[in-house]
Amino acid sequence: MQKFVIVALNSLLAAGLYATMSYGLAVIYGVMRIINLAHAGLMMLAAYATWALNDRFGLDPFLSMIIVAPAFFVLGMALYATLIRWLPRSAAGPSMQSLLLLFGVWLVLQNLAYAIWGGDTQSILTPYTMESVPFLGGRLGVPQILVFVVSILSLVGLNLVLRRTYLGKAIRAVTQNRDAAMLSGVNAGQIAAVAFGIGTAFAAMAGSMLSTLYAFTPDFGRSFLLKAFCIIVLGGMESFTGVALGALVLAFIENFASAYTSIPVSYQDAISFTLLVVVLVAAPGGLPGLWRMLDRRVVAR
């Protein structure tokens, strides 16, 4: 029972980070209907930026997010203005051009990192990296707790922006119906630029936080991108609660599988990808689709 509680808590802590990481993808997908394949590269770049700030100036990785996140917001807007805005628009879903372009951006970022920092594995060591606190008879890592707290704060912040601000209303309007938003006077291109900035800033926050938990190289981020895909497919791409739920489900399945079965931790990616395939086959609408289906059955009865 005690083991169960600790595993559940660790799943919850992991889910916070997963949600932050996925929400960047979901915001961009919602507004532009493109999958940001460069997401992993941006997380990696943010990890290096965090490491550089820590290495040069001794800045705490969590504090460095105050610089890294806004810088990446601007970087995202710049990427939009120089590359993304020229993509042909497709209403149906991500176009081949967008996938290729963003995959290309990822490769460029990766090689840029190799050129600047080389291929050595880097990690950030803080006074609390190895610390943990006793909790209900088990122990929870301090970095994990901090990551969870910052994740929740960032998600609550984003949710407030989306729900309470004028900008947020425009972002939601474009997400729900781009044509109607434009016919109501919203400049969808401008909103897309801001959304790409927000998505990039969220990739950066996820990257900074990941750098406190894992060692990284310029190849870093791939497996987290896979997890994020799994989560947004599970969560239904656009809904805030859906993404949070998707993150929870994936984190629980991963943690419980490694705690209660003999599946080695190195197979975690296989778990998330298997889950992705199962969801795509069994419930293409993700959790919200499943929910609507059950709802309809109840109503029909």
Next chain:
Amino acid sequence: MPAENGKILAVSSVSKRFGGLLALDSVSFEVQRGEIFSVIGPNGAGKTTLFSCLVGTYPPTSGSVRFRGEELKGLRNDQVVARGLVRTHQIVKPFRDMTVADNIRVGVLYGRLRLRGAKARERVDEMLSRTQLGHRAQVKAGVLSIGELKRLEIARALATGPDVLCLDEVMGGLNPAEIQQAMVLVRALRDSGLTILMIEHHVHAVAGLSDRLVVLNFGKKIAEGRPGEALRDPAVVAAYLGDETKEEARA
């Protein structure tokens, strides 16, 4: 009739080609300030394409659209809205997961008026009451009935603060009582100073509301004038009822 007259919208030789299909073939007409002007025609005549060319959903292949003397060709949807020309859609396009009030608020915040704070709230309330959606203000747009969605579509367009409101079949799918209600609303909108351009299938509504109209068939203008005259035009009758000689030839 409002005091201020003169043309507000001039459509000249507008054509639109989609690959091999000429959806609009050199259509021209002028709309006077303060009138209710209808665009009618059989299915596939190019009415909705015409609206899309007016508001910048896509540019016309050739021709020009001048609104208050200014060329609109080449402007985006949102830029056209900012100049005071706005359309609704036949297939309603609500923001389904937002409340009715928030749907309207988007138009208030980002349309031509760009109101903020208390003024924005007042205008949202005004639009809600003008379209009789006040009691539905806080429900999600996704749960509205078709009649309510059509009114929301009008409310959101109206909220942007247009001079010309283009209504694309706002009466389609409504029951007779709702059509009556919609006609009252359209007339009230005109009386408040708006110019109305509408696509409509209900001949009764068209005849009862329009000051003037144009009839399109296969992308071409085949008639123009007051409803009484234009609807009796032999070319219009043939377009709607089918050309008997051709039908016989086919049979």
